[in-house]
Amino acid sequence: MDYKRPTSIEKNVNNYFEKMYTFQKESHWQLPSISYKSTKFVIADLQDMKIKLNSVKSELNVFDLKKWSKHTQSRDVAGHVFSLLRNSVKPELLTQAWCKFYEIVCSFPLLNSINGASFNSLHLCEAPGAFICALNHFLVLNFPHIRWNWQANTLNPNYEGNNLCHMIPDDRLICHTYENWLFGCDQTGDIQKFYNHCDIVQQIVLRDKVSLVTADGSIDCMKNPGEQEKLVEYLHYCEAMTAFRVLKNGGSLVLKIFTIFEDSTICLLYLLNCIFGEVSLFKPCTSKSGNSEVYVVCVDFCGFDLLNPLWDSLVEPYKKGYFDENFSMFSLDDIPHSFINQVRTSCEYFFIGWQINVIKNNIHIFLNKDENDNEALERFKRNIAATYKGKYRLKMIPKNKKIVSNFNIYDKKKRKFSDFEFITQVNGNTISVFGNNLTDYINLTYGLRIKKVFSSRFISIDDLNKILRYKENISEYERVSPLYTYIFKKLSEYCTIINITGFDISVYYRYQKDLLKALLSAAKENKHIFLINIPFHTHFLAGIWCILACGFEQVYFNCGCLIFYKPTLNLNKVIQVFNKIQESYDLVQNTEFESDLINLFPYSIFDTHLHLIVNILNISNSFYVPD
Known part of the structure; x- marks a missing residue:
């Protein structure tokens, strides 16, 4: 059948609604x-x-x-x-x-x-x-x-x-x-x-x-x-x-x-x-x-x-x-x-x-x-x-x-819930939190290991790509002046300092496990915790962040910087929860796929109770990486 190129559009409206072919069985x-x-x-x-x-x-x-x-x-x-x-x-x-x-x-x-x-x-x-x-x-x-x-x-x-x-x-x-x-x-x-x-x-x-x-x-x-x-x-x-x-x-x-x-x-x-x-x-x-x-x-x-x-x-x-590229579903003769x-x-x-x-x-x-x-x-x-x-x-x-009848579907981050408030006060780049019942929401989810982060709601894609390439420029982090070294020595008397230079994020599921271990150890020291360029890209790490924040009076956040300030009595409960999460790693079973802990809370909690944490982590995750 030969079709000629039209010189103008087809003028029959019905033809555009009847582009159909039914097989005659x-x-x-x-x-x-x-x-x-x-x-x-x-x-x-x-x-x-x-x-x-x-x-x-x-x-x-x-x-x-x-x-x-x-x-x-x-x-x-x-x-x-x-x-x-x-x-x-x-x-x-x-x-x-x-x-x-x-x-x-x-x-x-x-x-x-x-x-x-x-x-x-x-x-x-x-x-x-x-x-x-x-x-x-x-x-x-x-x-x-x-x-x-x-x-x-x-x-x-x-x-x-x-x-x-x-x-x-x-x-x-x-x-x-x-x-x-x-x-x-x-x-x-x-x-x-x-x-x-x-x-x-x-x-x-x-x-x-x-x-x-x-x-x-x-x-x-x-x-x-x-x-x-x-x-x-x-x-x-x-x-x-x-x-x-x-x-x-x-x-x-x-x-x-x-x-x-x-x-x-x-x-x-x-x-x-x-x-x-x-x-x-x-x-x-x-x-x-x-x-x-x-x-x-x-x-x-x-x-x-x-x-x-x-x-x-x-x-x-x-x-x-x-x-198999050598075989068809059926023979042509069939x-x-x-x-x-x-x-x-x-x-x-x-x-x-x-x-x-x-x-x-x-x-x-x-x-x-x-x-x-x-x-x-x-x-x-x-x-x-x-x-x-x-x-x-x-x-x-x-x-x-409508499917979502309560409000405009495009305003997903504007919901407010009265049954639970995680953040009590936001003042500039400082938040004061309580969350004694946050642990009630923990629902450990196992899934496929995250070897590399390709997408995240907790950081822009441009910043994510920069951070994932940071290892190529790691030497820039290590060029520190004597004054810088002295300041951090003094800070370490009052704070536990955790720096990204001590981690390998090229295999992300290992990094998550190592960071949890480091944060648990830091919490046991009962001091302020100072995190330098530590990324929290995944729902799992965002959950860890939220649990840790419950054990301190305030959290200061800025680009590449997090300070968990002044431990509270609730920090003991945080340590208990972290211990249980660590123990949960032993329950990971690899069957058809390589399994890992990938979430601590239902995904929906970051659209409702913890929706402001998404914005906070987008700020703190955006640290400087030399090009």
Whole structure:
């Protein structure tokens, strides 16, 4: 099929809401008896489509990235949907993902399996939570009396060992709904780990299986955009395997994918067609037309029993943690020609038709400015926005029906609680504290060892990167004058001094354990404690800081400097708690992963009772590191 580059945008509004392909399932489409035992296959004409698409994408390499991004954003036909909804509907956690999922849930019978007064859903790779908020909005308007129970998984934004490049650190919804989030037994939230899969499945099934699973996962492919499909194939496989284990008979699955040129995606789509009543590919109007994103929408799950004979071989890569590059999920001989032909048709429609045409049209307009075209586009964008709101019958929902009904979700740090106050007085850079009941909140959490800190709510990323490179410049710390040495000698008569130069932070979990030991020893001396450039980057160390502060009348803080001043009688209790934490290290058990103590308090306590500690540590953690 040959597609010509349009000289202007497509003028039919409905076409932008009907970018859909539904597979026509045939009776001889049956599950193979085994998986991942067949030699890897390649389908030549699909690879030709991939080459053609990547060739068009490569034409963008000559353009300035910022200018091109601004241009494509201005050319997005759905560009006014967001502002219209924000002003007239005021959805909770409105994002592009919110808009996309609202289209999906309005366009497909995802909730047909609801039977009774309750409805359960699981949302994988979900941060920041827009699919959840969009589904809630839909349920309030269309199923106002349903009792909805939802749970979600994502890379844990509070686990400091997660790389920012691989996750969305936005926790606006998470911090209000921790009890709904499943981060797996290692607390990372990484669903690509089989032990986390097992833990999440167990927690779901113990309650009840779900009627809907959504999976919106992706990873950063900017370094190799031409291989986006291969780079995300394992994640999409893990999402699908998890969905199969938790879905009820008759349930639905929404899975984001990118192109269908490789054997892994072809096999996964065939598998989905064999175990669901109907499978469709859908490109929401609010999904950027120039990218390869499409959603696989599967309804009427036939049940896990159908997968049982195949399951052991199907999850073998999951248990190993990777695909064997020499094998495909199924043999090409096991996949009917009629299915392959439908894959070809869908690829021609979505990627050769829509995507290439959009990219070429954007290039044409970028190189040939046309004010008349811009005016026509603006009118069309307003038409699209109005059609979106009217087609899906969107209107506001009551504030008390939102996921977070107490206050604005964007003001997470403004909450106040009267049942417990940790900080009694803040005077400049000095705080006076009491926290006799702080230890009541201790809830030791074990998870994957943090070998390197990649993200932290207790320090800016720029400062974090500087500090983690400090070892290269350690000599700068050690060049001290005789006066400096004399002053510290005198201070040591009244203070216990702990300096970063005495620690190695290149392996962070060891540093945490060493610092706890040093602070315990210092507390036993019953003197002021003077910390110089000691970082408290993790929730575990922030908890240690808070417990230690309970044993002193005041804490002085500044850039790179902490002074715990004047021990109180409560310091004995602090020492007891530190001893118990040290003893808890002996309880660490390494099974599927290297385990460690990673938190002393629930994450939520730093959003509520201890929210000011986050600001204080951001100041004291920002010490000078010579470049």
